[in-house]
Structures are given as structure tokens and as C-alpha cells.
Amino acid sequence: MKKLLLLSLLTPMLAMGQVTATLHVERAGTLDSVITANGYTKLEINELTVSGSLNGTDILSLRQMAGRSKYGSSTDGQMTVLDMTDANIVAGGVYYSDWDDCEAADNEVGDYMFYETNLTSIKLPATAILIGEEAFCNCKSLEQVVIGDLVQSIGIRAFGQTALQQIDIPASVESLGNYCFSNCSSLQSVQLHDGLLSIGKMAFYFCTNLTDITLSETLTTIGDQAFFDCEQMPQAHIGAACTSIGTGAFNRCYALEAFDVDEENAVYASVDGVLFSKDKSILYRAPISNPLGDYQVPDEVTTIGAYAFDECRYLTSLTMGDQVTEVGMYAFSDCYKLTSLRLSDNITSIPRGMCFNDSSLVDCDLPSSLEMIGASVFMSCVSLKEVTIPEGVTYIGDGAYHECTALEVLVLPSTLEELDQSFYGCVSLKEIYSYATVPGDCGYHDAWGGGVDKQACTLYVPDEAIDAYKEATYWQDFLIVGMDSSGIGDVMTDSNEVMQYYDLNGRQVIEPSYGIYIGVKANGKTIKVLVK
16 A cells, blocks of 8 residues: 555656646635645646636745745745646735735736746636736746737736747737836747737837737837837838837837838828828838938928937938928937938927937038037037037037047037036047137036046137136136137138138138138138138
């Protein structure tokens, strides 16, 4: 009898030391006793198929078997494979507790239900109607999930930071929550079916290996940064039902060449693969790998959206017409081949980061309509050599020209009132021409810090303002020289026109070298000329 009993207890043991169990729970809350009654040791089971009614008490047992306690600490549980297809989750019983207790509810794979467990594979109950917030988040070994055909929504971060390689979202699912598959770097294939209405913010954020996904025809909403850094995503089909695409939804999608928009869509349209509003008045997004080259913004466009050309790797120059009145933040940032940008003469403010890190940019004349330059606008544009800020500008934002390390000549307008670390790290500065009689307020930070050698840079100011600059904080350390600014127009670059040249102190120059000079034309008109 002892030998027979020993054989009975060893029956669950497979070759290789794996313990596989199939159990039925008739009464909710009794999983532990069912395990014992069937001769198993709870924490030694590797693979479990369970059916019947399971409440929060039973779910807690499953968590413990999969390596996590009620409070999230590690257990000795060995379970990695769980099949709950024929199980029903019923209300009652706490299975997880952090700030608040998580209690089971009927037919719900609830919030944090298997959070941070060691599961590699799970089949969810066929009766489940939703998957809650962070239900499987941080299950870093989870490679396979089977979702039943009754699930209607998948919650925030439900599968974030898992090892999923593919997932089939049933047609019953209407919404994917914010971050629901974020940081799933192994995810390659996602099957979406008609019936899905919304994809939440950052839902597939940093799914860097996602190559196989087709957006459903019923989709109405794509959240902000929904596919951010899905760098191998090859295509984006926008169906007829889609009415909302969030900011940055397709940023850092490096393989994306074109947007394909259904002709019946009433909100969006595609022209040469670029995403526009239906009436073409708004240019929303150019795909990163679209062969844009020298791009002319269509005449219908009045607004260029945030991140519209961000990281466009084949954009070499861009020209917009004067009908454009608004440009969004970071619209042309990280375009490393962009050398020339022609802005509309009807833009009054340049937003944050517009040309951030455009390392090849050498030509960007600022419009005369300009009043304000935002933060980080030309930050790290390391090829800019001279900059003229037009009259009318009153404010230059934080780090606007930060680390423009090639910048040598800078012209500031008489209207300038405030700077904010605007030229920090411009280590090549040789000449600054400031036409304001009252030095611009630099606030609490030196607008010229970060290695700018003020004693190697000449600051030209109006004669009547020399004393003011010599007393002004952060300005006073430059080599300050006076200039008579009366009757001098805007700076222009080299002219073939015959004229007499004078330096800014009024001395005639026969053969001008690099720098800014006063030019007197044959008709007597006086202008400033930048000689290269």
C-alpha cells in the first residue's frame, strides 16, 4: 500500500521535473483545498489548467503559484503556464493589495490581477468581458496570451513591458487603453479586427520590433504617441471612420514611407503620402522615410502641425507660402539633412523646438512679422554661422540658440526686451550687434553662458547706450563698442551692387573682409551688409 500511495503522489510529476495539473473548482474560494485533495503541492505546479468558479481568494492562490504574493513580494511559486479558458471569475475576495485592495468582480480580469508574475503563457476565461489596468504589466516573461471573444476593453498598461511576440485582439474589443502594450519590445505582430474603435495614448509606445499591424476600418480615434518609436512599422492605413489622430501618433516610425487614407474619410487626406486635413489647410505629418527632398508646402496649407516633419530623414529644404500663419512645436526638429528653410512672412511667433538639432541648417531667414522666438527653437543647429533677429521681436526664449557652436555673428533688434539663456554655449561668437538702447533683461541666468568668451567677442551697441550696457548684468563683460545706428536698414548678405563700405564706426573700408558693414549705395541709401 505504501508503494501504491507513493506512486499516486508522483503521478503529476513529468519527466524533466515538470508538474502539470488539471483541476476543477466547484465552489469559489476553495482552490487551495482542491490542489491539496488532488495530491499536489501548490508552489511546485509548473503548468495548470483550471475550470469552475474562481473568486479573489483563488486568484491570490494563482498569483502565489506564479511567483507573487498579495502585496507583490516574491514567492517560491513555479507556475509559468496557466489555462483559464473554462474558468469563470466571480465577485468577492481580495487578490492584490498595494494602495488599495483589488477585489474580484464577475467576468473581469481585474486591475493588477497577474501584475509582475512569472507567467510565460496564459489563456484567459472565455467569459471575461474586460482586462483591467496593469493586469499583466511587468510580466517580463509573458510571451503568449489568448483573449476570449467577449472582451470589450483592454485597460491602461494591461500588457505593458511584457515579452509578447504576437497578439490577436478579438473583434469584440472596442478600446485599447493608454499604454496597454507600451514597451513590448519583442512584439512583432498585432491582429486588429473591425469592431475596434479607439487606440489609447501611447498604446504601442516603444514597440520597436512591430512590423505586422493593419489598422481596422472601424477605428475612429488614435491617441497621442500611440505608435511612438514603432521604428519598423512599414505602413499606416487610415480608414474612412477615423476622425482623430493624436499629436506624435507616428513619431519615430522610421520605416514609414506613406500614409494611406481612405478616400471616403471626411477628416483626413493624403497627398504624396503626407497626411493633411481633408481641405488641405492643415499639414499634420510627413512620414519619416518619405523621399521629400526639396519640399514645397501646398498653397492651401495655413497650419503646419506639431512634429509635422520631425526626423524626416530625406528633407533637404522646405519652402512655405505666406498663407501659413501657424507652425507647431518641433515641426522641423531633427531633420539632419535640412539645409534651408523659408518661413512665411505672416508668422508672428516661432514655437518651442521648431528646428531643434537640425545639424545641417545654414539658411533660415526669420520673417519681418516675427514678435517672439520660443524655447530651444534652433538648439544644436551647429551649422548656423550668422543670425539676424528682425525688428519687432521682443523675446528670445530659453535655449533658443543653445549650443549653436558655429555661430559667429549675431544681430539683435532695437525691440528686444528679454532673453533667457538664449545663446548659451555659442562658443564661436565674435560679433554681436545690439540695437536696443536698453539692454535686454537676461533674468537670473546668463544668456551667454556655457563657454562663450566675452572678451573675444565685440558687442556693438548704440552710442547713447554704451553706459547702460556697461552697467547691465551679463552684458557688461563683453568688449563694448559704440555705433551710430541712425538711418541704417536691415542687414543683407553680400551684394554685387556697387557701393562704398564703412565699418560700424564710420571709417571707410576699401576691401571689406568677413563681418557687418555700412553700405552706401549710388542713390545714397544706407544699408547694413554682411560680407562673407
